[in-house]
Amino acid sequence: MDKTRQKIIDATMNLIMEKGYASMTTKDIAKYARVNESTLFRKFKNKKxxxxxxxxxxxxxxxxSDDFYPISGDLYHDLCHFACVYMSKVTPQFVKISIGLRSPELFDDxxxxxxxxPQVFKEVLIQYFLEMQKLDKIIQTDIESLAVAFLSMMFGFVFLKASFDNQLMTVSQESYIKNSVAVFVKGIEKV
Known part of the structure; x- marks a missing residue:
């Protein structure tokens, strides 16, 4: 990839995290990327x-969905693995960007x-929980609600880290995954 083009992209996305899409201008982007504004317009049509x-x-x-496989059939092990995969992709940086991209000028696009x-993660969880129900490993319950609860639990941690860093909680990601998954499994596992 063209290095100048990448500098412009990186500057834009960093500015979205810092000030939001609507608050930044092409002048801001050019300054942050250390390029002339005319260079920006040679590489791209506009900031959108x-x-x-x-x-x-x-x-x-x-x-x-392939990112989550193979599975072992052990609820605790599989859900810890799913959480680790999800959090390796959905980072605090991604959360900040996704919030910045909710600007009315961009939202439709x-x-x-x-x-x-979240759709991919939810679908993987639904398929997994359906399979675990068929194998009689988990209680009979609404599978979509179960999937959304697990997704929300993982997203909530990343969202709080993105919003407050370590000011609100000191628990590490690894500890959070292990502990929250253990509690979750205890609530759904068939005994």
């Missing part, structure tokens, strides 16, 4: 074009891309 290119190329966590990650 920069964001859309960034999402397609390298500023999106691109999560697929970015909503689908932002929603892909």
């Amino acid at each position: 074009d920069i964001v859309l290119c960034a999402m397609e190329e390298n500023w999106h966590p691109h999560l697929s 970015t909503a689908e891309g932002i929603m892909k990650v």
Whole structure:
């Protein structure tokens, strides 16, 4: 990839995290990227074009159901693995960017891309929980609610880290995953 183009993309996405899409200008982007504004317009049509290119190329966590496999059939082990995969992709940086991309000027163009990650995770969880129900390893319950509860538990941790860093909680990601998954499994596991 063209280094100047990448500098512009990186500057744009960093500014989105710092000030939001609506508050930044192409002048801000050029200054942050240390390029002339005319260079920015030679590489991209406008600031919206920069964001859309960034999402397609390298500023999106691109999560697929294959990322979660293989599974072992052990609830605790599999759900810890799922949480680790999810949190390796959905980082505090991604959360900050996704919040910045919810600007009304962008939302129609970015909503689908932002929603892909939780949709993939939710679908993987639904399929997994359905299989565990068939194997009589978990209680009979509404599977979508179960999937959304687990997704929310993992997203909540990342969102709080993105919002407050370590000011609100000192628990490490690894400890959070182990402890929260243990509690979750205890609530759904068939005994």
